[in-house]
Amino acid sequence: MKLLTHNLLSSHVRGLRPGGGFPLQIQASEVRVRPVPFNAAFVARLVPRLRWAALLEAAESLGHPSELPPEPAADYEGDESFLRRVHHILLEVEVLEGVLQCPDSGRRFPISRGIPNMLLSEEEA
């Protein structure tokens, strides 16, 4: 599970207050870093849509502090070094084994071989 995927994912346990399923807290037991070809245009498009605080928190929780500022700078599109750091943290750091925890319900979802299992029981769905 890449951190970009994590930034998009919400818990959908029934009965959560709006937004209560995000961000899922990560407890990782195995993390892999693997190069991914850098695509500046793609990363620049993503920046305004990312939930930035959640991204920094997730990177921190994996022991991969992102060296990113608390907010993207106004001229981020032209800053290749910034875009490369965003690229690295979004796409090259992956959680292979661990758990995702729903912030409101506390429900835990296992991650195995990089795949989060978000299946709910009948009562929860």
Next chain:
Amino acid sequence: MKKLKLKELESCLQQVDTFESPKLLLEQYPTRPHIAACMLYTIHNTFDDIENKTIADLGCGCGMLSIGSAMLGAGLCVGFDIDADALEIFNSNIEDFELTNINMVQCDVCSLSDSMLETFDTVIMNPPFGTKHNKGMDMIFLKTALQMAKTAVYSLHKTSTRPHIQKKADEWEVKMEVIAELRYDLPASYKFHRKKSREPPLHLSRVAWLF
């Protein structure tokens, strides 16, 4: 990114491993490489909804559509499926193809509903048609897809259901265009198919919110 020709894409997709023992109740069957290639090529060349975009593949199965999208330059594809066995095959496909821009999530698409609004640029899918005690499944997938997509949803449906889908599209105030008509033969995937089964015609729809 090297420009991939349609024939090359189809030829690559023929290497995708598919279900070993398809589960009947989940309506599991692979999207045929020819169909997948034509579909993805149209989405990419006519609508530019793949390259550098975030893409969700709902009911991804073994990943045919995600893999094709990744090859056409998607920024990230995330496949969603309920079945761990299918996802295992998908995972090994990704390793074989050495693709680095794909992830997957195991979940029930029907319960995703409004928890992930407009999280992806594009949703591409070949949803279950609702033929196996799961009537209406294709419409649940379509509704979820529309909530998750920022720009458009591309979905395969049986042509016979088109009037029904059009009616729903009007109700939901979305614009639906049929962008291709497809027809293919499904080889006998399940034991009860006594011969090569001639499947009814399908169409590929592009569904987007009316602004």
